[in-house]
Amino acid sequence: MAQAMEALIPIASQLIRSFMPCKFTKKQQGCKNDFRDGYSACDFVLLHHNCFYVQKGMVLHGVFCLSCASLLCSAGVAPVSYIRPFQFTTQDGQAYTEENVKGKVFIAAYFFTTCKGICPRMNYNLKSVYDQLKDEPDFLLLSHTCDPETDSVQQLKKYTDSLGIDTRKWIFLTGRKDSLYNMARLSYTIDDPANNVKSVEDDFLHTQFWALVDRNGDVIRIYDGLEDREVQGLVKDVRKLLADGANFK
Numbered sequence: 001m002a003q004a005m006e007a008l009i010p011i012a013s014q015l016i017r018s019f020m021p022c023k024f025t026k027k028q029q030g031c032k033n034d035f036r037d038g039y040s041a042c043d044f045v046l047l048h049h050n051c052f053y054v055q056k057g058m059v060l061h062g063v064f065c066l067s068c069a070s071l072l073c074s075a076g077v078a079p080v081s082y083i084r085p086f087q088f089t090t091q092d093g094q095a096y097t098e099e100n101v102k103g104k105v106f107i108a109a110y111f112f113t114t115c116k117g118i119c120p121r122m123n124y125n126l127k128s129v130y131d132q133l134k135d136e137p138d139f140l141l142l143s144h145t146c147d148p149e150t151d152s153v154q155q156l157k158k159y160t161d162s163l164g165i166d167t168r169k170w171i172f173l174t175g176r177k178d179s180l181y182n183m184a185r186l187s188y189t190i191d192d193p194a195n196n197v198k199s200v201e202d203d204f205l206h207t208q209f210w211a212l213v214d215r216n217g218d219v220i221r222i223y224d225g226l227e228d229r230e231v232q233g234l235v236k237d238v239r240k241l242l243a244d245g246a247n248f249k
Contacts (some may be wrong), residue, residue: 006047050059065075079218080205080211081189088144091156091167098217105241106140109225110180112147113159126170126210127163129151132235136167136213136242141170144183146176146205160207181205188219210234214241 087097109126111119126141133139145151151159156172163170174180178200185193188211194206210223212234221237223230 021079040121055075077109079214079220081187081219083187083213083217083219084183085124085189086179086183086216088173088180090111091153091160091172093153094171096171101142101213101217102140103215104140105136105215105238106142108142108144108162108183108211108213110144110146110190110205110207112145113151113155115206118206118226122208123163125225125228127165127247129231129235129238130165130170133238134166134240141243142173143170144173144180146180148177148180177203186212189195190222212237212241 003214018201028064066147083098083101085098087095090096107126107129109122111123123143124144130141130180145156151174153174160167160170162174181191181203184205184207185191189207190211191205196205208224208226210225212220214220220241221234223234225231
């Protein structure tokens with residue numbers, strides 16, 4: 001919704017100013033720029049306030065609001081990124097590629113089995129997501145290891161067995177360290193690519209963020225896996241994606 005509103009503000013202001021003698025200023029005390037290109041949430045309010053009471057303003061205001069509603073309902077959220085081809089190995093020793101997630105809605109996360117910091121809480125929250133969505137046929141969870149040297153296929157299998165989950169729905173992945181990290185940074189965008197160091201042996205990724213990917217392989221949004229409110233919102237967003245197909249509004 002924020003992206004759609006952001007796109008509407010400069011267009012709306014130009015349309016209103018073309019048809020109505022309204023004063024429209026961006027320099028208002030107390031207004032914070034909430035959108036790019038200098039437009040703020042206050043701009044939208046002022047646009048409404050200044051133009052509502054001019055002659056014939058009621059008619060134009062109604063047309064404007066209906067147009068906005070139509071545009072907002074039809075505008076989708078622009079993807080954050082998209083997944084590149086990959087090949088990893090599951091906890092069952094099976095190859096896993098982008099073909100396995102084609103047409104699926106999935107969440108991508110990173111962790112490591114020996115983590116004593118954020119990972120236990122993060123995976124507790126993921127288990128909550130899994131419990132709520134495990135019966136959805138087109139939904140998957142992908143947990144990638146940050147520490148493939150330790151998290152072998154056998155280690156991941158032991159870990160998943162302790163969770164008591166269906167590993168056809170919640171898949172744990174290992175593979176080459178550079179491939180795992182590039183996937184996190186370049187495809188899922190849950191870690192800054194600038195964190196990449198010259199020596200892959202010295203590189204380490206530890207992130208609490210999750211990526212939501214739609215049926216087209218587009219990364220729709222990033223969520224903080226440690227924030228309960230965001231986790232709850234993620235479940236709602238997944239259900240919306242599953243219901244609406246590839247459209248996310």
